[in-house]
Amino acid sequence: MKKILLILLFAGIVVLQAQAQDLTWDIQLLIKGKEREPLPRSQSITVENEENLYVIVTPAADCFCYIISQNSERKLFILHEQPVKGEMKIRVNPLQADNSPGAKTLYVIVSSERQTKLEDVIKNLKSDPGSQRNTNNVQGEIARLQDAASGLGEPSSALVTSGGTTRSEASATRFSGKNIYVRTLTIRTSNR
Numbered sequence: 001m002k003k004i005l006l007i008l009l010f011a012g013i014v015v016l017q018a019q020a021q022d023l024t025w026d027i028q029l030l031i032k033g034k035e036r037e038p039l040p041r042s043q044s045i046t047v048e049n050e051e052n053l054y055v056i057v058t059p060a061a062d063c064f065c066y067i068i069s070q071n072s073e074r075k076l077f078i079l080h081e082q083p084v085k086g087e088m089k090i091r092v093n094p095l096q097a098d099n100s101p102g103a104k105t106l107y108v109i110v111s112s113e114r115q116t117k118l119e120d121v122i123k124n125l126k127s128d129p130g131s132q133r134n135t136n137n138v139q140g141e142i143a144r145l146q147d148a149a150s151g152l153g154e155p156s157s158a159l160v161t162s163g164g165t166t167r168s169e170a171s172a173t174r175f176s177g178k179n180i181y182v183r184t185l186t187i188r189t190s191n192r
Contacts, residue, residue, distance in 0.1 A: 023112045023179050025059040028172035044186040047095065053187065054093050057108060058172070061086040066109040066118060068142065069094045072102025076135055081122055083114070094187060106185040107142050113179065117141055146182045 031051045047053045057065055057080075067080040067090070077097040080090055094106050109115065118141045125134040175181055 024176035026172040028056040111180040
């Protein structure tokens with residue numbers, strides 16, 4: 001009987017530890033396939049007018065990823081809203097979704113749990129993209145998630161090598177230590 005109790009106790013501890021593991025994921029910025037600087041602390045990126053910016057998100061384990069772009073006129077574009085298998089790369093070009101002038105805000109939300117309320121307001125926005133109410137609901141849910149994530153403290157981040165050729169290795173910023181992240185990036189285009 002004692003052996004069975006010890007086995008059950010050990011199995012319970014293993015299950016709880018697996019559930020308590022923090023999410024780890026990388027974000028990388030590339031321009032026309034060339035290495036870009038790691039995610040800046042200022043969260044602001046300037047891109048030449050003719051350049052293509054790619055944002056690559058790579059989680060270490062299965063998770064949920066939502067990438068939403070907002071233009072200077074506050075119009076939203078849903079770039080990604082699906083579960084992601086661990087080590088799968090999500091590659092989006094936020095400038096391709098909207099070529100309007102002005103700064104764009106990119107929201108990258110990575111979570112170990114499905115964000116059903118966010119998915120619901122995204123679904124409503126997609127059914128009626130011109131609705132200001134639906135836009136406000138998505139913005140409000142992003143703000144709520146930002147508050148929840150920021151209440152957990154500043155996530156730890158580190159610069160990591162993410163592969164590349166022998167000539168140059170690409171770098172990414174790795175985040176770990178929490179179960180939900182909301183990273184906000186401002187993308188400005190330059191007319192040089």
